[in-house]
Amino acid sequence: MGHKTYHDITEDLVGPTEAAPTKLWMLGVIISVSLFSFGIFSLCWTFYFGIGAWNLNRTIGWGYDITNFVWWIGIGHAGTLISAILLLFRQRWRTGVNRAAEAMTIFAVMCAGLFPATHTGRPWFDFFMFPYPNTRGPLWVNFNSPLLWDLFAISTYFTISLLFWYTGLVPDFATVRDRAKGFRKKIYSFFAMGWTGKAKHWQRWEYLSLILAGIATPLVLSVHTIVSFDFATSVIPGWHTTIFPPYFVAGAIFSGFAMVQTLMIITRKLLKLEQYITINHIESMNKVILVTGTMVGSAYLIELFISWYSGYIYEQFAFYNRILGPYYWAYIGMMGCNVLAPQVFWSKKIRTSIWWTFFMSIFVNIGMWFERFVIIVTSLAKDYLPSSWSYYWPTWVEIGIYVGTFGLFFTCYLIFVRVAPVVAIAEVKAILKQYGDQYLGPDATEAPHEEHASH
Amino acid sequence: MAAKYKDVLFGLYNDETILMKAIKTAKAKHLDIMDVYTPFPVHGLDPLLGLEESRLHIVGFIFGLLGTLTALCGISFIFGGSLLFEGDWPTIFGGKPYWSLPAFIPITFELTVLFCGIGMTVVFYLICGMGFGVDNPVLHDRITDDKFCIAFQTNDMDDSGVDELKGFFNETGAEEVHTKQI
Known part of the structure; x- marks a missing residue:
């Protein structure tokens, strides 16, 4: 960050919240809110007509809805990973991106939560999921079910991420408050x-x-592990594999980092934060994408090997069907985007290129969506009974809900970049003189103060 | 009886290294620092000010334990209850153990983390006297920006005492010295 002073950092990072909204931002909000409105319309359609408005059938009872749920939850993993695990490992580069990544986590978990909350078409009965003495027997929830574990995991994950994010925001809200005047000061005083x-x-x-x-840290690992249990504890060939927990966690980090890249590249450009979210950040995240992408790739291959090695024809058929069955295009999409495409990041030139990173991050997100679709739909489409084999493709209502979650996500993100500092101000200031050009030496407090006083 | 308002004399420094030296000087002169305010966590400040280690981790542990117990007792009670209490709809698992600890571990873990996180955060805000809408007095607007502040309480202090403090600020390189009633 060159020779920036603490005040420069405040100016740079609080500035975007004080300036009038740009036309581009307004346009972004209009598009996001429109998409979200379409999502609400599709949800209302579902509630009115019931889930018959979706294309699920007796063979393929899980489709678009849970694919999107797992996809969003996966995306929500990078924020906490960057904030928590990298904090514990003292990876200082995280300070540039942790705030926005945490915000992304919270919004992604909100989008994810929308799917299980509405998938019955009767969301007003959602409170049935919680264990409380009720008048239906009482009929208690099943504590042996991974679906109930999921409820606890996701609500805990959302709560802890929110607390973590907000606690980090409080000192920065105070910075904004102390610069603000009038009504704006009152609002920020409330939140500071x-x-x-x-x-x-x-x-x-x-x-x-x-x-x-x-x-x-263990929470973030537990959440996707539990999501993977939704499948792994079942008896469906293609789902009941013990490799699922680590494979899902790696995939979640992979897709989460890709989404962070997509957002960061746009944010740094629009808010002119190139000095805070640097090429080094982008390169470090690309390395994580390369590692996790390769882990996911090896999991795909191990899965294939194990299904062959099991000698169990139904398991073998499930994987044969994935590659050569009617959903072969999804498998190609998954392999191409998740395994082959990220390999370009072995090249430092590509790893440090903004454009390459941007396009690869989109590829990875598409690939990870295909992965969930492949696992869920192809495993169900051809079950034990050939007469019940089926093909599934979503209706406009299902697509509408998915599109709506994008609207929700980007609406929240755009509001966030307007009202809160996108980079953690206090944390950046705290490391300013511990690293880089203004490095004060191993014991910063003992450095002679005269030369700094002259700045 | 403690005064209703605190008269505060405070000096603002430009840099944390100057602040640290000033605190050392204050300690050497046995000046009674009321508080130090900084725009970010300055490492090495706590031992210098003689701040005790925070006990928040103990709070976290206690709440975490409470979460573990809530989950284990709650799940056991509900499972047991559905067998014992008349009228409860029995939860039947074909052939599987009725009370199955491994199946309870995920929820137990989640509740441990949840209780620990919420408990610790709430206690943090309570002991810091913070909360939504709370309006604690701010000595100077630049403290949350780029100024480092040492504050002394000057109630019941005579003019010579105040002059001594002003001399201290002057000597240690404070950029600005102000008084405020909070």
Whole structure:
């Protein structure tokens, strides 16, 4: 960050929240809100006509809805990974991107949650999912079911991510508050929660952040593990594989980082944050994408090997059907986008190219969507009974709901970049003199102060 | 009886290294620092100010334990309840163990994390006297931007005491010195 002062950092990062919204931002909001409205319309259609409005049938009872759910949940994994795991590993580069990635996590989990919440077509009965003494027997929920574990995992994940994100935001909201005037000051005062920057408060704040990071780390691994249990604990060939938990977690990090890249590249350009979200950040994330993409690729191959090695014809058929069956195009999409495409990141030139990164991040997200579709739909389409074999493709209602979640996601993200600092101000300031051009030496506090006072 | 308002004399510094030196000087002169305010967490400040280690992790542990117990007891009670209590719809699993600990671990883990996270965060805001809409007095608007502040309480302090503090700020390189009643 060259010779920026603390005040420069404040100006750069608070600036976008103080400036009038640009036309491009307005256009983005209009498009996002329109998409979201279409999603709401599709949901209302579903609630009115029931889930008969979807193309699911007796053979393929899980389709577009759960594919999209798993896809969004996967995307939601990068935020906490960047915030929590990289914090624990003291990867300082995370400070440029953690705030936006955490926001992305929260919005992605909201989008994901929409699918299980509405998949019955009767969302007003959602409270049936919670264990409470009820008048239906009482009829208790089944604690042995991964679907119930999922409910707990996702609500916990959402809550902890929200707490983590908001606690990080409080000191930055205080910075915005202390620069604001009039009504704006009142609003930010409310959300800054009375933060003053006391030494003791900072000490507790760091403790809280570190412990939340500590507990969020196993949490982030548990969430996608539990999502994978939805499939792995079933008896469907192609689903009941023990490799699913690590394979799903790697895939989630893979797709999550890809979405962070997509958003970061757009955000840094629009908000002129190239000095904060640097090529180094992009390259580091591309390395994570390469590693996790390769892990996912090896999982695909191991799956194929194990199905052959099992000697179990139904398992073998499930994989034969995936590659050469009617959904062969989805398998090609999955392999091409997830395994082959990211291999270009072995080249440093491509890894550090904004355009390559942007297009590859889109490819990865498409590929990961195909992965979920392949796992879910192809495994169900041709079951044990050839007479019940079927083919599934979503109706406009199902597509509409999916499109609507994009609207929800981008509406939330666009509002977030307007009202909150996209880069964690206090964290960037804290590392300013520990690294880079303004490095003060191993013990920063002992450095002679005279030369800094002259700045 | 403590005064209703605090008269505060505070100095603003431009850099954390100057701040640290100033604190050391203050300690050497046995000046009673009321508080230090910074725009970001300055490492090395806590031992210098003699701040005790935070006990938030103990709070986290206790709440986490509470979550574990809530999950295990709750699930056991509900499962047991559906067998024992008249009228409950029995949950039947074909051939599988009725009380199956491995199946309870995911939810137990999630509730442990949930209770720990919420408990610790709520306690953090409570002990810091913070919350939505709370309007704690801010000594100076630049403290959350780029200024590092040392504050002294000057209630019941005579003029010579205040002068000594002003001299201290002057000597240690404070850029600005202000007074405020909070």
